[in-house]
Amino acid sequence: MIDLASKLENISLELVEKNKRLYKVVVAIENLESLLLKFINEFGYITLDSMNYRDDIEDGVFTITYCLQTEKRDHIVMVQTSIVRENATLPSIHTIWPQAEIMEREMHEMLGVDFPGHPTLIDFALEHWQEMPPMRRDFDTLEFVNSLDPFRGQRDDNLDVKVEMKRLRAEKKALKLKAEQEENSKSEEGQEHE
Amino acid sequence: MEDGFHGSALKCKLEESGLVNTHAIMEKAVRWFQSRSIFVVAYGTGCGAIEMPPTFTSRYDAERMGVVGVATPRQADVIILSGYLAYKTLRRVIRTYEQMQRPRYVITLGSCPINGGMYWDSYNTIKKLDDYIPVDVYVNGCMPRPESVIEGFVLLQERIKNGEEAGWQKYDSNLEFYKENQKRVLGGNVDPSYESDWYNLGDGGIS
Amino acid sequence: MSEIQKAIKIFHGPQHPGITGNMSVELDLIGETIQKAQTHVGYLHRGFEKLIERRTVVQGFTIVCRICVPEPDPNEENYARAVETLAGLEISEKAKYIRTMVLEMARLANLFMWMGGQAGSIGLGLIPQWSVCDRDYMLDLFEELTGARVYHMYAFPGGVRRELPEGFLGRLSDLLDYYEKRIVVYNNTFFDNVVFKTRAIGVGIVNKDEALKNAYVGQTLRACGIKRDVRKDMPYLMYDKLDFDIPIQTEGDVYARALVRRDEMIQSIRILRQIIEQMPSEGDILQKIPKHRKFILPAEDTYVQTETARGAMSYYMAGDGTEKIRRMQVRGPSLIHGFTLLEKLLVDSQLSDVAMTMNSLGICPPEIER
Numbered sequence: 001m002i003d004l005a006s007k008l009e010n011i012s013l014e015l016v017e018k019n020k021r022l023y024k025v026v027v028a029i030e031n032l033e034s035l036l037l038k039f040i041n042e043f044g045y046i047t048l049d050s051m052n053y054r055d056d057i058e059d060g061v062f063t064i065t066y067c068l069q070t071e072k073r074d075h076i077v078m079v080q081t082s083i084v085r086e087n088a089t090l091p092s093i094h095t096i097w098p099q100a101e102i103m104e105r106e107m108h109e110m111l112g113v114d115f116p117g118h119p120t121l122i123d124f125a126l127e128h129w130q131e132m133p134p135m136r137r138d139f140d141t142l143e144f145v146n147s148l149d150p151f152r153g154q155r156d157d158n159l160d161v162k163v164e165m166k167r168l169r170a171e172k173k174a175l176k177l178k179a180e181q182e183e184n185s186k187s188e189e190g191q192e193h194e
Numbered sequence: 195m196e197d198g199f200h201g202s203a204l205k206c207k208l209e210e211s212g213l214v215n216t217h218a219i220m221e222k223a224v225r226w227f228q229s230r231s232i233f234v235v236a237y238g239t240g241c242g243a244i245e246m247p248p249t250f251t252s253r254y255d256a257e258r259m260g261v262v263g264v265a266t267p268r269q270a271d272v273i274i275l276s277g278y279l280a281y282k283t284l285r286r287v288i289r290t291y292e293q294m295q296r297p298r299y300v301i302t303l304g305s306c307p308i309n310g311g312m313y314w315d316s317y318n319t320i321k322k323l324d325d326y327i328p329v330d331v332y333v334n335g336c337m338p339r340p341e342s343v344i345e346g347f348v349l350l351q352e353r354i355k356n357g358e359e360a361g362w363q364k365y366d367s368n369l370e371f372y373k374e375n376q377k378r379v380l381g382g383n384v385d386p387s388y389e390s391d392w393y394n395l396g397d398g399g400i401s
Numbered sequence: 402m403s404e405i406q407k408a409i410k411i412f413h414g415p416q417h418p419g420i421t422g423n424m425s426v427e428l429d430l431i432g433e434t435i436q437k438a439q440t441h442v443g444y445l446h447r448g449f450e451k452l453i454e455r456r457t458v459v460q461g462f463t464i465v466c467r468i469c470v471p472e473p474d475p476n477e478e479n480y481a482r483a484v485e486t487l488a489g490l491e492i493s494e495k496a497k498y499i500r501t502m503v504l505e506m507a508r509l510a511n512l513f514m515w516m517g518g519q520a521g522s523i524g525l526g527l528i529p530q531w532s533v534c535d536r537d538y539m540l541d542l543f544e545e546l547t548g549a550r551v552y553h554m555y556a557f558p559g560g561v562r563r564e565l566p567e568g569f570l571g572r573l574s575d576l577l578d579y580y581e582k583r584i585v586v587y588n589n590t591f592f593d594n595v596v597f598k599t600r601a602i603g604v605g606i607v608n609k610d611e612a613l614k615n616a617y618v619g620q621t622l623r624a625c626g627i628k629r630d631v632r633k634d635m636p637y638l639m640y641d642k643l644d645f646d647i648p649i650q651t652e653g654d655v656y657a658r659a660l661v662r663r664d665e666m667i668q669s670i671r672i673l674r675q676i677i678e679q680m681p682s683e684g685d686i687l688q689k690i691p692k693h694r695k696f697i698l699p700a701e702d703t704y705v706q707t708e709t710a711r712g713a714m715s716y717y718m719a720g721d722g723t724e725k726i727r728r729m730q731v732r733g734p735s736l737i738h739g740f741t742l743l744e745k746l747l748v749d750s751q752l753s754d755v756a757m758t759m760n761s762l763g764i765c766p767p768e769i770e771r
Contacts, residue, residue: 102736124770126282141315141448241467
């Protein structure tokens, strides 16, 4: 296990240990690139596993997390930073890791973050999308969905199932009772005739 | 056919059932043959495509009903829409449906095309497929079992044999309604239509 | 006479019998040789991460298994483990054994489906008929255990939802005996087939030096000679107490990945036999958890990983002190294989190798775009 606390003293950051294989490091946006390069070159965390994002609208920031993994794939560190919501930009790291190209493309489409220097910032999963980026917290899906594509209407008669079943059963019972009474009266008449 | 006992009995029977002229007999025979040979386009559009391989292979063999998969929509009779539809797929499905030759049918699986299903509050799926493409058979379930899918095929076969009004006839007679709904939900970006009368309006290759 | 060569652009498109699922690859061709490939996804986008933000823990559990359509169980396992890590729950040993058993059964079912897809893409039409039917016997066992064939909804935060039925382990053991005989038959018909060997050897070779850095996972790494597996490197559930190997090959082409998958089937059967012997007969299957609207997740975040039949799948989950889930992000193994690796492998290859390469990398579009 690598003792990260002692080696990271000269950069201002906050270190949290979640369990014996997972660390989290919170750092400011200015020191992000130098910290990532330090993790690759000195500590051996050479793989970028994923880039995760979260919209903290109450604090007015986006929280971005880079998850790095060691060469033996047995330790993970989450490098977390916060950027302001208006005109959000992040430095693009697709020159260090080629898989960051597709992850940044998705983040640009879903969250609206700009990456200067990225070669292909085109759409990833949505086509001809005119509204605001959908993963922001102030995009109201319920309102959007109800305005565009309505539900199928009710049944034609729109009656309540439980009430109707009770009524049908009571009708059947009444009919049965009437049929029995007629049979009894007929057999009585037959007996009288005899 | 007045000769003999059997001749008159056969004529009475034919007159009773109303099939005296041979054109109707030919139509009935053609419908019987069509119901026994159904070709399905190879297009797995959603979640339900995971129950398509078991239906078409050896355990729940659908080929004994005459149902076989083909590669292109020009050769097919039926398109199976297995589950929900995103807007991007809806554009391609409309284009594929219009490329199929008539008579053509649509079977949908699952509860998503009926009323939205479990993705009813998603910003990228549609709720009621019947507004955009006419549907003939709905098969319920999430996912429907292979036996349910085969029952859906049998129901479609009965409908073809009886000559009931099918979806493609509704599409031809109400084209404006369907095209308007498609434009509204796809934001005006619909591919050029195959339904215009290109043979008479355009060059057509002749003259 | 000089040859006139013209590059044409075709869509190996969404409606095609030769792609796995619903995605498309845009190809620039000269003759039949591919010059450039570009992947297009988005045909299956449901906005899962936005749907989860409006749901509580119990409501989210019902929809999360549909993120990856061919193999839904690792999704439920990841979700359950992330919620347990955030809420601080511990599960009993019997529940751990049952969850491991369900994961290995799902791995076997998915490997049989892969074999059908790989053989069908070359034209060997017999193998899909056999292997999809053999997978169906495993789905019968799933139906007995959980109630549904494909989407199980069984692994819940805190354990599992139902007890094992009577005699279930005996039936599973008979099915494993049958599978061991069938793997010998598949060896003779498919893995030793001269047509498969001629088509597959030397095609789709992955570069070994940059494989670890570019975050390739699963059989793509193991066929290059690099031995990495989440079950051994970061063990979860009962894997550190069970005895199994990680098979590797050295060539890195389509044939090597097929051989790695065949050896993994044999290792899965070995794990399942050990579980059948060691399964404890007593224990709770579900811990006591708070009721529906009172199950509150604290304001922290975590990151969990599971090994599926195609590679390592990870979830990032964050809570915020209310009963709804703040954020859940999914990173499937096909995200990098479908974009970075596929576009690199298809350059200078033939048009008829596209379907074979896609099946061999195990690309599943629903988990790329959720």
